Amino acid sequence: MEKTRPKITKATPQKDHTLLLTFENGEERVFDITPYLKNFFSELEDIEYFQKVYVENGSIAWPHGQDLAYDMLYYKSEPLVVSK
Numbered sequence: 001m002e003k004t005r006p007k008i009t010k011a012t013p014q015k016d017h018t019l020l021l022t023f024e025n026g027e028e029r030v031f032d033i034t035p036y037l038k039n040f041f042s043e044l045e046d047i048e049y050f051q052k053v054y055v056e057n058g059s060i061a062w063p064h065g066q067d068l069a070y071d072m073l074y075y076k077s078e079p080l081v082v083s084k
């Protein structure tokens with residue numbers, strides 16, 4: 001049985017349509033939403049609207065009903081690399 005992915009505790013939108021996501025296990029990951037900016041998610045092209053992201057039940061959502069599940073975000077995101 002596959003281990004459940006951790007839920008999101010914080011989502012920080014960036015100006016390049018990426019999200020800095022903090023998960024309940026302390027991991028920070030970056031998700032690029034650009035490939036998803038069509039159809040139902042096309043409203044997220046507006047950077048001001050994109051910035052209105054919030055965490056709901058461990059996943060992320062926007063005011064007009066767009067949402068993405070934490071397990072998909074974990075799988076499709078990249079670990080945050082901090083330069084020294």
